[in-house]
Amino acid sequence: MLPPGGAADVRALRRDGSTITLVKDAPEPTPRPGEALVRPLRFAVSSMDVEIARGLAAYEGVLGQEFVGVVERIEPAGGGADERAASLKGARVVGSPWCACGECHDCRRGLSGHCKHATMLGVRGRDGCFADAFVIPARNLVAVPEQVDDDRAVFAWLLAGAIHTAQQVRIEGKPYITVLGDGRLGLLTAQIMARLNASVRVVGLHEDKLARCEKWRLKHRLVRDVGERADQDIVVDCTGTRDGFELAMRYVRPKGVILMNSRLSHLNAAGAPERPLDLRPIVEHEITVSGSRGGSVAEALGFLRSDVVDVVSLITRRMRLDDGPEAVRAAEQPEQICVLVDP
Ligand SMILES: [Zn+2]
CATH class of the missing domain: 3.90.180.10 (Medium-chain alcohol dehydrogenases, catalytic domain)
Incomplete structure (x- = not known):
């Protein structure tokens, strides 16, 4: 009342x-x-x-x-x-x-x-x-x-965030793009990336979530099935985790690009190991890391x-x-x- x-x-x-x-x-x-x-x-x-x-x-x-x-x-x-x-x-x-x-x-x-x-x-x-x-x-x-x-x-x-991320990608040739993360941001970002002239795959941890990619005709793989070949032109890290970012550094080719559209929020999560994030690959492989938000x-x-x-x-x-x-x-x-x- x-x-x-x-x-x-x-x-x-x-x-x-x-x-x-x-x-x-x-x-x-x-x-x-x-x-x-x-x-x-x-x-x-x-x-x-x-x-x-x-x-x-x-x-x-x-x-x-x-x-x-x-x-x-x-x-x-x-x-x-x-x-x-x-x-x-x-x-x-x-x-x-x-x-x-x-x-x-x-x-x-x-x-x-x-x-x-x-x-x-x-x-x-x-x-x-x-x-x-x-x-x-x-x-x-x-x-x-x-x-x-x-x-x-x-x-x-x-x-809006997924679209903004895709807008940061400069397409030359037909680049290989890995979208890391099968949460809502990853699955949305992957759909937007797939509209670019690129070969896009989604890599995640959950088979049932990744299964949605079938409907969108998007390639998808479980992390455990993906070789760390440092052959991706662009890796979009949508995981927001330290593990995700480290994986991105191993997937991306020398002189490739890592796009981050979620904060590394769980770096200090309770229970997370306190080891420092090893950023040497960024220098050694001349990786460009680019942030995206909003x-x-x-x-x-x-x-x-x-x-x-x-x-x-x-x-x-x-x-x-x-x-x-x-x-x-x-x-x-x-x-x-x-x-x-x-x-
Ligand atoms: Zn202001």
Whole structure:
């Protein structure tokens, strides 16, 4: 019920200290000028959510970066951007969780993805989307075309990252590309890479996950069946693990390229051996290592609308917000690829 003069309470999945709890009486967030209040329709659990839940990243607040939702209201900022923002009211939207300041030196020269003052939904300095309502800068939002349903739209941010990675690849001849990792990022990146004029294979640890590649006519191999021949022109490491990166250094040819589109997040994971990462191969084999992060959700929506990428096959489990911390724990299970959550 709506209390007099105030907004209704909302549910929110939070991390406080070392615990994740579903708070049932959080105050509805209030958008600041230029921000939108969004009512989510569906979420996806990201690897960052899992990391934060496991205590591998310092963050306290509401979890969640990936969503599709409906804009309930927008707080005008007073300026030219208000007109576009107002047009989003009532629209079904997706958005980038990365919230750049828009004013600093980096932002002004087109490097907003590297803004030092940025906040990020559910990661840094800003509550995430795993709630009945959340706020986000209106300029981060893009309206979802009618043809793209919620199950597809919710992949926009992840897909944006995969597309951005593929854009870093310079194709000469018909290069051999290995995509390392059979999680949601690996399987999505591989589909995008396969659109390039290249010979692409996916290498992973799970036969059942890799089996999806059949449908996409993508070559796939288990790690244990792949020889370490240092013959790949490009290796895209989507594992985010030390083991994955070391494997990438052994797969790539001399003077080849390793693209990293996930952080080496598990380097200091509890239980991981404390040995230092041996980077000598980078020098000895003159390997280029290139990072990639973020991307354009508008561009991702274009891919989803033209149905050139299969995201639905990546959905392995559906949960509800009321499942609370279990929703994030489900995504940690090795058999899962992508866990979607309904409010
Ligand atoms: Zn900035």
